[in-house]
Amino acid sequence: MDFPFDINQLFSERISILDQNLSASRRSMERPDLQVQISAVIDELGRASAKAQQLAAPVTSASKLQSQNHQLYLLKDRESGGGRGSAVGFLKVGYKKLFLLDQHGVHVEAEPLCVLDFYIAENLQRHGYGLELFSFMLQHKNVEPVLMAYDRPSKKFLAFLAKHYCLVQSVPQVNNFVVFEGFFLNRSAVHLRRTPLKKPDGEIKPYSMVAREVVHREQRTLPWPFAPPQSPQRSVPSQCSHPVRVGFSPSRASSPVAPSSPLGGSRDQIERYREKRSRYRS
Structure with a gap:
């Protein structure tokens, strides 16, 4: 891909590594005009990559590279372009935190190095440049x-990985990333850790929705002494408990007793007491 300026002046190495600074050398950092030209090269390559992959918008641009912690490897040909290169x-890569599924369908949290964009000019493909880069x-x-x-790899990229690195069997994922068998074997290399499964919601007990609502309703509508005492913890009312009535305490209401006389004894005791008194009088 040719440009109306000297590519060799912008990128001194055959493969230059660019980051947020958009600089391939100290010289380009000190000259704003070179920064503008580097941005133009990145933007043009990003648009060409999006067009080749039939994407709605470019994945790679100079502004995105400046705002993200990614690295871009740019390959040039020094001899072409009339000596200007x-x-x-x-090739753009970066670390991303992903939630993946392993071979057994278990969710795993990982932060591997990801290929985010990869493009070789159409007229230069199948010349070994992609493998070199x-x-x-x-x-x-x-x-x-x-x-x-690998983020949304194209069919050409998948064929490239299969041909040169024998990456054929992928593990299905629910996102746009592709990982291959062997990814989950070396867990320390890709910083894997299992994510705890979401605790299933337990069965709702009847009291949690029905009895509590009854208690709250009674507290709002019934005056004292019908309302239960205020307490931070309320127990479930027993099915054997008796309703509270006026003139009875809660403790007596739950344990009924035999009727008593004013003297406080039973009827048999009163009769024996009366017999003794009649004997003494006689």
Whole structure:
């Protein structure tokens, strides 16, 4: 991909690593005009990548790279473009926290290195540039391709991974990322940890919705002494309890006694007492 300015002046290395600073060298950091040209190269490559993948909007742009903690590997051809060089393609990677499903369907939280965008100019594909760029990234990051996640890979990219790295069997996911078998084997390499399953909602007890509502309703409508005493904890009313009535305390209402006389004894005791008195008088 050619540009109306000198690519070799912007990028001194064959593969340059760009980050939030959008600079490939100290010289480009000190010159605002070079920063503008670097942004133009990134934006143009991002639009070409989106068009090739039939995306509605570019995934890669200079502004997005400045606002995200990602890295972009840009490959150039020094000899083309009339000696000014040309941009061959780019590869953007970054760490992302993902919630994935392993082979057994268990949710796992991971933060692997992800391939977020990968593009080689159409007229330069099948010339080994993609393999050169991808291999450089793997060596720079010291990571195996099976331990990476891939964001919405195209059919061409999947064929590339299958051909060069034997990544064929993927583990189905519910998001846009693709991971392959072997990703979950080395858990420490990709910072995996199982996420606790959501505790299922327990069965609602009858008292929790019915009896409590009755208690609250009685407290709102009944005056003292019908209303129960205020307490931070309320127990479930027993089915054997008796209703509270005027003139009876709650303790006496629950344990009825035999009727008594004014003297406080039973009828048999009163009769014997009267017989003794009549004997003494006689």
